[in-house]
Amino acid sequence: MNDLLAGLSEALRLIVTLDADLIEITLRSLQVTLTALVIACAIGLPLGGWLAVRRFRMRRAVIATMNALIGLPPVVVGLIVYLMFSRSGPFGVLGLLFTPTAMIVAQVIIITPLVASIAHQAMRDLWSEYHDLLISMNASRRQRIVTLMLDGRRALLTAALAGFGRAIGEVGAIMIVGGNIDGATRVLTTAIALETGRGNFALALGLGLILIALALIVSLASHWALRTERRGRW
Amino acid sequence: MLLRAILLCLLPVPALAETVKLAVTTSFRNSGLADVLLPRIASDTGLDVQMIVVGTGQALRLGAAGDVDAVLVHARAAEEAFIAAGHAPHRRPIMYNDFVVVGPLDDPAGTAGAATAVEAFTRIAESRAAFVSRGDDSGTHTAERAIWRDAGLHPEGAWYRPVGAGMGAALNTAVGLEAYVLSDRASWSNFGNKGAMRITFQGDPALFNQYAYLPISGDKHDAVAVDGAARLEDWLTSNAARALIDGYRVVGEQVFTFNATR
Amino acid sequence: MVNVLPLTLTGAVLTRRDKVLVGPVDLTLGARGITVVIGPNGSGKTSLLRMMHGLQRVTQGSVDWAVPDAQARRRQAYVFQQPIALRRSVLANLIYPLRLHGVPRPQAEAEGRAIAARFGLSGKLAQSAPSLSGGEMQSLALARALITRPDVLFADEPCAALDGQTTRRIEAHLTAAAGAGTRLIMATHDMGQARRLADQVIFLLHGRIHEMGDARPFFNGPATPEAAAFLRGDIVD
Numbered sequence: 088m089n090d091l092l093a094g095l096s097e098a099l100r101l102i103v104t105l106d107a108d109l110i111e112i113t114l115r116s117l118q119v120t121l122t123a124l125v126i127a128c129a130i131g132l133p134l135g136g137w138l139a140v141r142r143f144r145m146r147r148a149v150i151a152t153m154n155a156l157i158g159l160p161p162v163v164v165g166l167i168v169y170l171m172f173s174r175s176g177p178f179g180v181l182g183l184l185f186t187p188t189a190m191i192v193a194q195v196i197i198i199t200p201l202v203a204s205i206a207h208q209a210m211r212d213l214w215s216e217y218h219d220l221l222i223s224m225n226a227s228r229r230q231r232i233v234t235l236m237l238d239g240r241r242a243l244l245t246a247a248l249a250g251f252g253r254a255i256g257e258v259g260a261i262m263i264v265g266g267n268i269d270g271a272t273r274v275l276t277t278a279i280a281l282e283t284g285r286g287n288f289a290l291a292l293g294l295g296l297i298l299i300a301l302a303l304i305v306s307l308a309s310h311w312a313l314r315t316e317r318r319g320r321w
Numbered sequence: 322m323l324l325r326a327i328l329l330c331l332l333p334v335p336a337l338a339e340t341v342k343l344a345v346t347t348s349f350r351n352s353g354l355a356d357v358l359l360p361r362i363a364s365d366t367g368l369d370v371q372m373i374v375v376g377t378g379q380a381l382r383l384g385a386a387g388d389v390d391a392v393l394v395h396a397r398a399a400e401e402a403f404i405a406a407g408h409a410p411h412r413r414p415i416m417y418n419d420f421v422v423v424g425p426l427d428d429p430a431g432t433a434g435a436a437t438a439v440e441a442f443t444r445i446a447e448s449r450a451a452f453v454s455r456g457d458d459s460g461t462h463t464a465e466r467a468i469w470r471d472a473g474l475h476p477e478g479a480w481y482r483p484v485g486a487g488m489g490a491a492l493n494t495a496v497g498l499e500a501y502v503l504s505d506r507a508s509w510s511n512f513g514n515k516g517a518m519r520i521t522f523q524g525d526p527a528l529f530n531q532y533a534y535l536p537i538s539g540d541k542h543d544a545v546a547v548d549g550a551a552r553l554e555d556w557l558t559s560n561a562a563r564a565l566i567d568g569y570r571v572v573g574e575q576v577f578t579f580n581a582t583r
Numbered sequence: 584m585v586n587v588l589p590l591t592l593t594g595a596v597l598t599r600r601d602k603v604l605v606g607p608v609d610l611t612l613g614a615r616g617i618t619v620v621i622g623p624n625g626s627g628k629t630s631l632l633r634m635m636h637g638l639q640r641v642t643q644g645s646v647d648w649a650v651p652d653a654q655a656r657r658r659q660a661y662v663f664q665q666p667i668a669l670r671r672s673v674l675a676n677l678i679y680p681l682r683l684h685g686v687p688r689p690q691a692e693a694e695g696r697a698i699a700a701r702f703g704l705s706g707k708l709a710q711s712a713p714s715l716s717g718g719e720m721q722s723l724a725l726a727r728a729l730i731t732r733p734d735v736l737f738a739d740e741p742c743a744a745l746d747g748q749t750t751r752r753i754e755a756h757l758t759a760a761a762g763a764g765t766r767l768i769m770a771t772h773d774m775g776q777a778r779r780l781a782d783q784v785i786f787l788l789h790g791r792i793h794e795m796g797d798a799r800p801f802f803n804g805p806a807t808p809e810a811a812a813f814l815r816g817d818i819v820d
Contacts, residue, residue, distance in 0.1 A: 284489025286514030
């Protein structure tokens with residue numbers, strides 16, 4: 088109980104004093120996660136729509152694979168990305184290991200299946216509703232996917248938020264490929280792991296509370312944005 | 322437009338200062354000494370030392386792959402094998418600290434009365450008091466295994482808990498279980514969650530823990546910052562380093578002793 | 584512009600899992616008028632309409648228009664028994680087919696407002712379409728189907744769930760559309776509606792055309808005993 092209270096007051100202290108390190112790692116957390124999320128959505132949302140609209144022989148296998156990849160342990164992803172970007176690995180010459188870029192790549196791999204799967208589920212339901220109408224109107228495949236993505240945008244936001252939540256709270260993979268280097272690749276989660284390892288529970292908990300607050304703000308902000316948009320236009 | 326923004330984010334940020342990537346062990350990082358050394362290294366040499374904190378085993382793997390420019394570890398046999406494999410030209414002893422046996426306040430195994438580390442470990446084994454082992458092939462784990470070997474014991478059973486984790490996590494587990502654990506002095510002194518635990522045995526020279534610096538050889542990997550690693554080695558063996566390392570205190574206690582030779 | 588009609592079905596059969604839903608059907612539909620498809624439940628009215636429209640591909644035989652299929656598809660529209668509303672505003676629903684055809688948004692919206700006025704939807708343009716009442720939603724579906732001025736409109740029991748007053752309003756729109764040159768092919772189980780609208784009648788039984796002909800002679804004296812029984816309201820086997 089004391090540790091919890093201490094964590095809360097530590098979080099308040101860090102925020103009130105605008106702790107420079109806190110701001111830096113928070114911004115880096117956001118930079119890495121949001122970049123990864125944009126890429127994951129750019130891949131996952133159209134993929135989900137495509138899988139909803141398109142019927143082809145390997146479709147079930149692709150969907151099953153996608154759903155299985157959601158369960159991929161981040162540490163394994165981290166290890167694979169590490170081996171790819173290691174100086175001794177195939178992409179070693181790029182010199183990307185222990186940079187935010189490597190962390191972004193790992194997070195994209197981790198969250199894209201999740202984003203695509205949720206998007207697919209939502210758009211599959213919407214597609215069963217729209218199917219006859221869009222076929223009757225002779226919409227092209229591209230127009231069908233765009234329509235599903237536009238009209239299913241609230242479900243897609245949920246998909247994106249799920250991806251954001253998984254990415255912002257991820258520690259196993261980015262610890263391996265980022266290295267938790269102070270001032271270069273340290274983010275909220277790796278800092279929490281570090282402080283827990285040093286037995287500084289209050290600080291670790293404080294950072295954890297800030298992480299939760301951050302996720303909450305992003306979630307509320309995006310829902311709010313969608314609501315204003317709906318009121319304005321639709 | 323969007324694509325360009327993504328590409329910009331993906332490009333590595335060019336470093337202003339020369340960077341040296343140094344793999345260090347969790348016990349070194351948790352001691353807090355790095356927080357004192359790194360700013361001074363930056364101002365004295367202009368080097369931006371980026372520490373990657375991992376276990377000794379992973380540190381040496383990173384070095385062998387050319388992913389870091391130097392390693393600072395404490396596992397002599399592994400270091401010598403590393404040099405023999407051609408990954409590093411030499412090892413440079415920098416400093417030592419010592420291991421301590423940490424256990425419950427009431428010391429149920431009576432390790433405080435032991436004369437040597439071997440005897441302390443024997444008492445723990447005989448009383449079947451809980452013992453948390455790092456179990457991760459780290460330098461600390463290697464040192465722990467050496468003591469068991471010297472004692473002629475093969476620790477096993479429910480009382481012996483290899484956790485396969487870094488020093489901090491192992492200490493957290495030991496505090497939670499009220500179990501004995503072998504820790505480096507610095508990590509324990511700096512540890513924030515001591516609970517009902519204290520140092521129950523210390524001082525045996527067998528528990529000394531030598532840290533050595535190994536620059537990675539540039540022969541196998543072009544990208545290794547050989548020059549920066551050499552300058553870092555020069556600084557780590559300098560009088561400035563001696564003053565900082567010997568002068569470093571945790572809760573009023575000296576934890577590292579500088580013993581590099583120029 | 585060449586009209587997509589006449590429509591010719593040659594030995595057209597639609598099956599699902601080896602069960603024949605409709606066919607074989609042979610018929611030709613000319614360029615003008617209202618054809619009403621009647622028949623007992625399960626006789627294949629919906630399947631016939633869907634097969635003609637191309638929502639379902641024929642299993643055997645062929646469905647041929649006067650122009651190539653790709654062109655013909657663009658000049659047809661379909662109104663479903665259960666209206667499908669896009670989860671958008673009423674206006675966005677109305678202009679959706681125009682937008683699919685690449686009509687610029689300002690022009691599409693002007694046309695959308697014009698047709699909304701005719702269908703009594705002007706006050707609802709900004710409202711979310713799924714929140715409309717059943718009658719409003721079917722009006723919207725019909726307006727949306729007619730906004731491209733299709734050569735052919737298929738309507739599958741468009742008034743099945745509507746009250747009498749709304750039904751009459753929808754019928755007025757259908758008649759107006761037919762008068763403006765849109766070929767109408769509709770299914771209904773409402774014999775009053777069939778009598779009011781039909782120029783031509785197709786009586787389906789067990790998936791086949793049992794009787795087909797001009798409306799007035801058909802309703803005054805059907806040629807087959809089954810059609811006569813159906814018109815009397817008797818059970819037809």
